[in-house]
Amino acid sequence: MVQAAVQSANSVDQGGDRPWVGRSIERIEDAALLSGRGRFIDDLGVLPGTLHATILRSPHAHADIVSIDTEAAKRLPGVAAVLTGEDVKAVTTTLVVGVKAPVECWPIAIDRVRYVGEPVAVVVATDRARAEDAAELINVEYRPRGAVVDPLGAIAPGAPVLHDGFPGNLASERAFRYGDSEKAFAEAPHRFSIDIRYPRNSCTPIETYGVVASHDAGEDAYEVLANFQGPFSIHTVIARALKVPGNRLRLRTPPDSGGSFGVKQGVFPYIVLIAAAARVTGKPVKWIEDRLEHLTASVSATNRATTLSAAVAADGKILALDWDQVEDCGAHLRAPEPATLYRMHGNLTGAYDIRHVKIRNRVVVTNKTPTGLNRGFGGPQVYFALERLVQRIAIGLGLDPLDVIKRNLIDAGAFPYRTATGALLDSGNYQGAVARAVEQGRLAELKAKRDEARAQGRLYGIGFTAVVEPSVSNMGYITTVLTAAERRKAGPKNGAQATATVGLDPVGSVTVHVASVPQGQGHRTVLSQVVADVFGLQPRDIRVNTEIDTAKDAWSIASGNYASRFAAAVAGTAKIAAQRVAGRLARIAAGQLNVEAADIVFAKGFVASKHNPENRIAFARVAALSHWSPGSLPDDAGQTIRETVFWTPPELTPPDEDDRINSSLCHGFIFDFCGVEIDRTTLETRIDRYVTMHDCGTILHPGMVNGQIRGGFAQALGAALYEEYAYADDGSFLTGTLADYLLPTTTEVPEPEIIHMETPSPFTPLGAKGVGEGNCMSTPVCLANAVADALGVADITLPLVPARLAELVRGAEPPPPAGGATAAPVREGDRRLRGEGEASVKGAPEQVWAMLLDPATLQSVIPGCQSVDKITDTHFRADVTLGIGPVSGRYRADVELFDLDPPRAVTLRGGATGALGFGNAEGRITLAPDGSGGTKLTYSYDAAIGGKVASIGGRLLDGATRVIIGQFFTALARKAGGGGAEGGGFSLFAVLAKIASLFGGRR
């Protein structure tokens, strides 16, 4: 199946006389990558004496840091330094925040942690393992605060406040009005509305973050190598945080980067942190993020709560939209946020002709990892709401969803089309694309299949999506978050400077340099095609360098690999640079060949006369002349050694007085439909067929375009079906390993049927538009629409976890048998463990009570107890090493007794913290005579664990903890029954320390 589909689009195209652009040539990147000769950041050597950093991170979602004791860590051999927030603060300043508010944003916690995984200390040592050894010796005392993880919960009255400068956790609120939506809603015959919760997820590259930093104290200058991806506007943020001018922050990128998908923009706070460590230690410092750090604390796409309403005519025509978006940026508003929310501002009407739009945008902070760039960037959140609503409209009006899409598409004759919110859609033929997809994608056949499946009682559904995919961001769109008056004060921001340099060396060979920072997108190959065409050479003759060094290379704030800007902006700029050089070479050659410059053509390695191809000169000869004999060049030719071009499209203007913003330069079109079947037993969603139609303008390399589509599709499939950065209500992070954050594999990802149409962009040098992000926008909602169709349900939440679908479609569960086991009541997000039990103990309650309160036997009865401090008669502290199976850790336990009612009852409350996390628990023990001289001991407990164990071992440890509690009380009773003579006996404290060590009492 795969075979035919892949082959047609991927077969390599190496021969012939046609231009290289548009052909699927083999990638020049591949030989090295396939042979283990890639040069990723951790593959590159470092200076002798380079130190290695590890980061101690918060186990709490929200807590004050009472104290940090780093002495033991600093004493460990091999440790060069331990930096806390205070130490970092001493050599840096806060990162700038994207909205006007009196808040700070540090790369490490200062006095307070606000999300699980927030850096608390940086340990620098001779190697990573030793640094980790030392990190375990750091003793941080926290005072937990209430946490909030839900965006609507965060702005509810009484919610815990993260930053005083963001009252009520609201970082920004803006209202926009385009056209007259009030009138449209008042007059429309129908109103449809949908509430959406878009989840948190991430495109999670397989290579994690990496930073190597050094500091020259003499010049107060930093050198940093990082697998940062741009945008290089962030360079200004880093330099400012390090308190140096931009020319004293030399930022370089390695030749290869192991995927990014936006995510590696988020490495920048760590650049500040590691650079600070380099400054403090006076040595180069290297940090390679590990996978647990990456999942817990790197960066995430935003989650968003949206209410979207539409005023709709009887025929399905949407007359107006009313957006209410609450964007959750996590614990800090890190640059460039709240860009996720505003990236789509010009495109909030999608592919549709809707003239009246009302918007309320709120940006909130919650106790979760700060957000940042992620493939799709704002698109998935917007289209999930919009395209779900379109399906709801169709169902509500009894129309075919595809008819409602068609009814609203922008007319093919309307381009360039200005949307109500300001985007200038460059080109397209949406009706033509839909028609082609319906035909080539065999929609009729799919519908027949659905009918047949349904007739057999199977759950089969079809979903549709139409999406406009923006690319090449306007660097000014983020200023839409400011009011027009604020923008006037701040000065205009707009445009997107792309850069490219073409150089000729003394033997006439061609080098291209760009600041596009690829992470696998084959930029070097495509640029070799583009430039080879201009010079009449072969791609292999062109050497392309895509590393960036801010001290030496041409770059701008727009540089980098994001917003799908390469094909549309960077490749075109390289073409312009090559053409400028070619123009001069033509003048030189014209002189030598005695023809007019207009008669010159570059072909097959020669510069020749068009009219007389025999009259020619080798390209290399002309190309080298500027080096060897500048004096022989025609006066008007200029040098041909090196040409750097900066290109910015005039269409990218700043937001206007009415807040209209052309947020992106290009707009591709995607129309997807799919058939899914849902297993009646497991409720697993199987994709039967997925058709994706793309119009991304001129295609530069078909194999790579399809590669982008397939890759985006697979990530979107993950977001739709598997992936969620899940948090408990208390802010515990629950998906800290790749066994919990589930990425799709070969057995989950089918081959999408890809269909193309090419409507060139009139705004870009090559007619190309971006293509990399579209499926991340279209596919999640297309699958959701298909599942909704299959199950006949209205409310669909991603990811489409089978157990969640069960809640939607299955009726009441068969009750438990009378007198049998019952199901524990559960509440989603509540991870507390509760239980109760009882045991029979020999001896009267008075005896048992005395044993319970006897601290003398404590040390011997608590397994792994290292030491006990009795603070008061009812307050103890202990050092305990505890193991559950192979999992062991050392904890500091703190236990108090309350509500003593001797010899009948006592409440125990305690907490414990250690490298594996923290716990808290509360338990009540009651003692009653059993009527035959013994005691009936009953207990109940309520406990929770958090931190590392919750993130990476929650599934196992919750269960193990319950078992141990049960066993402990049973064993307790047994020991009491046997009397205290054999060193047994038990004490209340033993119970408590055990529970507390595992989880412990609510504070």
Next chain:
Amino acid sequence: MKPPAFDYLRAESVSDVLEGLAQQGGDARVLAGGQSLMAMLNMRLAKPKLLIDIMRLKELRKIERQKDAVVIGAGVRQADLLAWPDLAEALPLVALALPWVGHVQTRSRGTICGSLAHADPSAEMPLTLVALGGEVLLRSAKRRRRVAAKDFFAGMMLTARSDDELIEGISLPVTRGSRFAFREVARRHGDFAIVACAAMKIPTGVRLAVGGVADVPTARDWPRLEGTALDDALNAFAYELGARDDVHATARYRRDLVRMIGRDLIGEVLQ
């Protein structure tokens, strides 16, 4: 994410292992295929002072066919057992379940006994051992003992193995003339089971063993049940297992699967 420091002992005989365990007790860990233990070390969840590598011990790498049982040594890798020519005939349930264990790349190193020692209630091998009523062969410097599967698993990641004991192997009964069925539901192929079910025909009726729901894999025997009697039995069993919610599934979803898959599998083996 680097392991804590530990000593490493490459055992050259079983007595090396037993001596090491006797000396170091709970601070020693046996390293076999390493597919669970090494991940826990990298995450610093486990902090042994000594790792005892048993994989060079030829005597532990045997698959031994006895009269009514197959004995699988501690060093037998999952891939070794899958490639054992007698597998489908002698241990058909294992043949059904083993391909569900992890992936090709982890089965090639991971051992059968290592999976049992780790005692993940969602893992396939503990379920199979319980379903078949096998035994775990434990050995310390002082003694040898056999522990029945149902007594071996004490809870999530907890077993009846004492700190000084090596799991020398397991013994799985060869059940002739029986019929087996196995099915697993996981989020993705190769993930730990949300629910895994094994059914087998036994002389008195049918046995259903379930993993991934209770803290230990749990088997239940019934006489030949049909219709609502079977539904009721499965429903009662589903509740008794005490399912919990986690990020991958709800308790109710797990119970649903026990009821539905249990019924399907019992139907298959009794038909």
Next chain:
Amino acid sequence: MSRLKADQRHAVRFSLNGKPVEGEAEPRMLLSDFLRHQLGATGTHVGCEHGVCGACTIVVDGMLTRSCLTLAAQVDGCELKTVEGLAPSADRLGVLQQAFRRNHALQCGFCTAGILMSLDHYLAKNSAPTEAEIRDLLSGHICRCTGYTPIIQAALEAAAQLASSKKETSDA
């Protein structure tokens, strides 16, 4: 019996892609780190260090092995094969590698080494795999760039090519 002390470095020797290599490692050093940072064989990548992503997969004594779940000390005396050993020569790619390039079966190339090792190992023993078998094999790897299908196509093409060249060899 030799007990290697935690705080000391010990000699580790093995054969890497047919050549003897030697280095020193503490008992806790992972094989992935030893290969990369002691021996400079950086083609094997590290993606998760808990055995899920598959990037670090190599072959040890004929067994597919997650090098992040293996200690350097464990492979003393063993035969290892890594991505650096796949190409017939420095300037040529092998059949499988060529199929990857032809099919655009890689983008960033970070996960690729592990996938190549699984396929190289598998195709040596299975000359006519089905798509389902390749999918099952590769479900132990995560690739975030390609969406997998070009990898599967490359594997099937390479298998066919290897089988036909083997047939030619045996015919001759």
